[in-house]
Amino acid sequence: MQQNASSTTQQKSADRSTVPPAQSIITDITTSSLEPTEPTEPIDLTTTGEATELPTASTPGEDDSLVVQSLHGLGSPLLPAPIQPPTPPLTPPPAYSRKYVAGLFTFEQLSIFLIYPSTIAVGSLISIVSPPESYFGLRTNFFNVFFVKNGWFWTTITFMVHCIRLRISKPSKLVIRYAFATLWWFLFTQWFFGAPIMDRVFLGTGGVCFVNDPEAVPGDERKVHDSWSSFGCRHVKGEWAGGHDISGHSFLLTHASLFLWFELLPVIMERGPLLRQINTKIVFVTLALWWWMLLMTGIYFHTFTEKVTGWLCGIAEWAIIYILLPGNRTLTTMVGVPGV
Numbered sequence: 001m002q003q004n005a006s007s008t009t010q011q012k013s014a015d016r017s018t019v020p021p022a023q024s025i026i027t028d029i030t031t032s033s034l035e036p037t038e039p040t041e042p043i044d045l046t047t048t049g050e051a052t053e054l055p056t057a058s059t060p061g062e063d064d065s066l067v068v069q070s071l072h073g074l075g076s077p078l079l080p081a082p083i084q085p086p087t088p089p090l091t092p093p094p095a096y097s098r099k100y101v102a103g104l105f106t107f108e109q110l111s112i113f114l115i116y117p118s119t120i121a122v123g124s125l126i127s128i129v130s131p132p133e134s135y136f137g138l139r140t141n142f143f144n145v146f147f148v149k150n151g152w153f154w155t156t157i158t159f160m161v162h163c164i165r166l167r168i169s170k171p172s173k174l175v176i177r178y179a180f181a182t183l184w185w186f187l188f189t190q191w192f193f194g195a196p197i198m199d200r201v202f203l204g205t206g207g208v209c210f211v212n213d214p215e216a217v218p219g220d221e222r223k224v225h226d227s228w229s230s231f232g233c234r235h236v237k238g239e240w241a242g243g244h245d246i247s248g249h250s251f252l253l254t255h256a257s258l259f260l261w262f263e264l265l266p267v268i269m270e271r272g273p274l275l276r277q278i279n280t281k282i283v284f285v286t287l288a289l290w291w292w293m294l295l296m297t298g299i300y301f302h303t304f305t306e307k308v309t310g311w312l313c314g315i316a317e318w319a320i321i322y323i324l325l326p327g328n329r330t331l332t333t334m335v336g337v338p339g340v
């Protein structure tokens with residue numbers, strides 16, 4: 001009996017020795033509430049769904065400022081934090097945590113990203129070695145005139161076909177991402193407070209619009225027209241020559257393809273019934289056509305550097321929205337992430 005009593009006492013004192021003093025609990029809670037809980041890895045766009053939104057997404061009626069505050073784990077450093085049971089850390093759900101290549105891409109994202117520079121490289125190589133005679137080498141070919149020259153229109157239609165069958169909880173985020181992609185295409189190829197960005201680069205690097213002057217002396221028919229855009233130059237039947245003429249096709253085809261791929265990626269990764277739908281096949285047909293036309297641009301048009309600068313401008317908006325923003329939860333809350 002006496003032995004039992006003493007072992008119980010020993011047990012109790014052993015238990016007490018494992019309990020931290022109250023002061024240390026308070027310190028732990030206070031410091032943990034002050035520690036920022038920023039994600040260490042970008043959010044994986046290949047497996048997320050807006051139905052399984054980010055932990056930061058506010059539910060209807062929730063105060064956004066509170067959400068943002070809780071995201072950063074901000075407490076007032078002047079006031080002692082109230083003692084509360086420690087909240088679980090804001091780690092992303094398992095679906096987000098996948099292996100990243102160079103800390104930025106998943107394997108699938110990297111593979112998609114690499115398709116376009118390799119296509120331009122292969123096309124340019126063929127153009128140097130021996131470009132085959134082809135219908136696709138004509139500027140007036142049907143696929144160019146009907147599809148690529150209206151490329152953003154067809155990309156929009158394809159995107160809508162993809163979107164109408166999704167079950168995502170926040171369609172407004174889809175429209176926001178589409179609006180950003182459209183804005184970049186518009187500023188780059190159509191209008192940027194006057195001439196679009198690609199034409200401004202051309203003019204800024206010494207490019208001019210030459211037109212034939214019927215009244216000029218023989219041998220000096222070409223005169224410079226004061227067109228400030230490639231559209232204006234085409235309108236007066238002039239020739240746009242001299243400066244760095246960024247490839248609009250490389251830009252548009254890369255920009256549109258990366259946009260469509262990254263919106264479609266969750267459907268691909270889910271490998272569910274959505275993948276077998278006709279909507280997905282339509283997206284793949286557009287992607288295939290855009291890839292083929294980029295290869296043709298690589299083989300028959302522009303210089304290598306003009307295609308590379310077109311490609312670089314084509315990845316700019318995608319890199320911000322789909323690669324860099326997912327590393328910041330507050331900004332990602334604004335544009336959302338693609339889902340199923």
Ligand SMILES: CCCCCCCCCCCCCCCC(=O)SCCNC(=O)CCNC(=O)[C@H](O)C(C)(C)COP(=O)(O)OP(=O)(O)OC[C@H]1O[C@@H](n2cnc3c(N)ncnc32)[C@H](O)[C@@H]1OP(=O)(O)O
Nearest residue numbers: 139144149150151152153163189247248249293296297301
């Ligand atoms: C819930 C869901 C929400 C959804 C969301 C809500 C949505 C809400 C409703 C919206 C309802 C719809 C709304 C749609 C809205 C739009 O999208 S309307 C806009 C439609 N417009 C377009 O799509 C225009 C797209 N085109 C372009 O941007 C430019 O033409 C491009 C493609 C950049 C090309 O520029 P470019 O001047 O041809 O320049 P570049 O590539 O350098 O080529 C130089 C030459 O080489 C030739 N060339 C180059 N590559 C090639 C090639 N591969 N083959 C042949 N020739 C070539 C060119 O043809 C060109 O020759 P020329 O024409 O000078 O003779």
